[in-house]
Amino acid sequence: MSALTFTLKNRPDQRVDMSALVCQKLAGMEPAEIAAIALQNGNRKVPVDELFKISGSDVQNIVIKNSFGKLDFIGKELEGGSIVVEGDAGAYLGLGMAGGEIRVSGNAGIFAACEMKKGMITVAGDVGDFLGAALPGNKMGMKGGTVLVKGNAGERIGDHMRRGNILIEGNAGDYCGSRMTAGTIAVMGQTGRYLGYAMRRGTLLLWRQPQLSASFNDCGSHTLAFLPMLFASFKNLDSRFADPSVTFDRVRRYGGDMSELGRGEVLVRI
């Protein structure tokens, strides 16, 4: 059984809500029923087969070809199975995802992995702002799972993050880890201003010395036993994070944000 493949025919001018095309919602549907699903496209609804050429039938393995940055809500609340996006993904990639795997070969927009609970998201390119964050007004961001970004990420990564891992091979924008409650954000590249702004708990794991606010206090250099275990958990990833030569267990520890609860930490490789 080959993967259920949606190949975008033409790029629509308006954004498309792709939340209907997730594995668990398509299970048990006939090809004609899938083709007839109405997707919100701007202010109108259009059937799937008007936008996409459909082939294959394995609903547990979905492929979206010719994807571009206006296909929003891909993998929303995905519970299992896999979605492969060939091209870019729009906003809200994997919103509230509860399991399974999403792989994007291009870039992803804002609010990727937002309020994600479980599963794995891999973005080969860059992602926009609010990666793994909470929706505006909500108090709880990502609650579990792993997000791997091979490129750069925008601002406010992990805003209100609660649990899980966000791994950035490239650079991170300003306010990385802002208002974090817990979880781990690892950034191999550079980080922007206001790192860990108002973070309560959680870990920011950095390969390069950041520009830290005055509300982060130096706790000295340490060898931390949990780091080898954390890195070992990444060893099966197709990523630089799996490379033993980039891992470390010796860090400079900064505690903060002291203007908030102050139980968070910034760990910088030394």
Added chain:
Amino acid sequence: MIINGVTIDATFAEAFPMKATRAIITAQNEKWAMISAQAMTGFATSVIACGCEAGIERVLDPSETPDGRPGVSVMIFAMGGKGLAKQLETRAGQCVLTSPTSALFAGIDDGKKIPLGKNLRYFGDGFQISKVINGKRYWRVPVMDGEFLTEATTGQVDAVGGGNFLVLAESQPQALAACEAAIEEMRKIPNVIMPFPGGVVRSGSKVGSKYKALSASTNDAFCPTLKGMTQTDLPPEVESVMEIVIDGLTKEDIDKAMRVGIQAVCDLGAENGIRRISAGNYGGKLGPFHFHLQEIMA
């Protein structure tokens, strides 16, 4: 049945159901992992008065431990789940948390989850940090030598306690030498511990006592100095008896340990003063698991 001049009695050892768990202690080096493990499994020879039976299962290579450091695997057995959880927690708190460079991990993933570091974390006074790695929760507790890393829970499984055999020898040194040889072999078997000092018990007990307050008392039938004063089970030439008690995760694990242990004793044979192998048989009063010596050695 006679093996190398040693008579294997047509009797069986009686064992009873227990609850068990395993924990893995790691440290900067094997020496400190062992020190911590010895402390954690100290005063845990018998449930009669210790609250649990505990022992060191084996030394672990760094490649076998969760954090890649040298480690020791310990097992704790108790009569009930509640008692087991309490013993595990107090022993982990007093003997592992306190031990320099130590870390503590679950040694059993199956079964019911019982707290390992889940409550020890409060020692961190609010500075403790939780990390979920590969679906398992760990606690990082700040301590004076750095951080105490511990897994939140470990597994509790049904197990078997009290498997045993008796070594009947012509002299005390010969009985001890035979038991030492047995223990050396039995320690190679996974999933079992021999909880008594050095794995050997010289004060084997029978069920009951003439004193109402005591539930167990000396096994007079096997006491060589009482040969003429009680209904003895010893021939005239036997001058010393020692027992090896085995707790294991399953009956099969204890079977294996008994087999290699008895074989090691028999290898020394009659020429080294070993006369008989017997077992603690209490006529079915002690427990539902029966280990027939001759079947095990068949």
